[in-house]
Amino acid sequence: MAAERMVVIGGDAAGMSAASQARRERGPAELEIVAFERGHFTSYSACGIPYWVGGDVPERAALIARTPEEHRERAIDLRMRTEAVEIDVPGQRVRARDLATGAESWTGFDKLVVATGARPVRPALPGIGARGVHGVQTLDDGQALLDTLDGTEGGRAVVVGAGYIGVEMAEALLKRGYEVTVVHRGEQPMATLDPDMGRLVHTAMDAMGITTVGGAAVTAIRTGADGRVRAVVTEDAEYPADVVVLGIGVEPETTLAGAAGLPLGAYGGLLTDLSMRVRGHGNIWAGGDCVEVLDLVSGAHRHIALGTHANKHGQIIGANAGGGYATFPGVVGTAVSKVCALEIARTGLREKDADRAGLRYVSATVESTNSAGYYPGAAPMTVKMLAERRTGRLLGVQIVGREGSAKRVDIAAVALTAGMTVERMTTLDLGYAPPFSPVWDPVLVAARKAVAAVRAAGM
Known part of the structure; x- marks a missing residue:
């Protein structure tokens, strides 16, 4: 046969x-x-490209x-x-x-x-195909960008878009000594977060020396006589650039x-x-x-x-x-990222996702630390939680903070997959020691606050 x-x-x-x-x-x-x-x-890690470009991966x-x-x-x-x-x-x-x-x-x-x-989103803009303009999706793309960086005399980089790829590439270019400007259309960077959480990312990026320009729609890429990129043009301004990275999404x-x-x-x-x-x-x-x-x-x-x-x-x-049997039931939308020392995480629905789905919800935001407040090196961490108004079912969690913050989102990812309520979450038996967490983990503190919001909202 x-x-x-x-x-x-x-x-x-x-x-x-x-x-x-x-x-x-x-x-x-x-x-x-x-x-x-x-x-x-x-069989390569596209997610690792920004860290290769930035020099973390040799x-x-x-x-x-x-x-x-x-x-x-x-x-x-x-x-x-x-x-x-x-x-x-x-x-x-x-x-x-x-x-x-x-x-x-x-x-x-x-x-x-x-x-x-x-494929990377490449809007049909004048100059989008110019030398020095790069999308980053494959190892070939990453190599092309590195070749451009190695052959570029100037030190100004513009990243178009402020999603995961945008902020990660901003960090990579900053590490390579570039003066970095991130231009994006949204109210705040990281549209995968609600604007109030994105604002925390914006503040942190500015403190790192990355210029972040929101509400700016790119209208053209200006080039020189040699066909190389010279600037990114928006409706209101022009940003000089020796290299441009497109981080608009895929x-x-x-x-x-x-x-x-x-x-x-x-x-x-x-x-x-x-x-x-x-x-x-x-x-x-x-x-x-x-x-x-x-x-x-x-x-x-x-x-x-x-x-x-x-x-x-x-x-x-x-x-x-191959003749066997397996299924993929779906996802809850978990993702983590970082820009320099700032960790960013989300899972489940944002407010606009819940609105689109016709869900009535409450939200709770808490500010805590990634370890016990008295432990050396304790750093700030903000957790936002959404819960369904009548049932208390967990709908989504967003986290912005320092080291040890982002992977806490996995707690919420498991809870979402299990269909847990925020009240049930408050009893989770999570690990505790002062170097790793306050006695009440910030995710559980957010769950307690969400329970109170559900009760206050009633039907």
């Missing part, structure tokens, strides 16, 4: 996790695996979990610098182009995995899937069932940054680009494509 063939489009977290797991499920005699990757690298190789050669040793036919350019769903085949030679060929499949990731890279008629959601991501099968297609799976996922708190679908999800998706896809 001839082996089935699984074709994987995309050689990073979701794609190669799927290929590796499928290989564990079935040997080469039963399942042939062919993978296409248009870049130069596989070399690119440290970000690579598994090389193409290591994948091939596991009987995976991995074809690098090869871009899939067409999916023929009825014919069960993929057309791919060798980027070195331009040659194209068709490869048939019995099972298909779409793991095309996400969107699902589903151009290929959309052209093939595969179902896309409101955010442009592929829609799948619990087993990560593309809806309506029994032999096609999708995972990683190109899909939309179920938000377990609001019940809606969202696009969340995180390596944690991508690796889990890949494991589930590989198990199912």
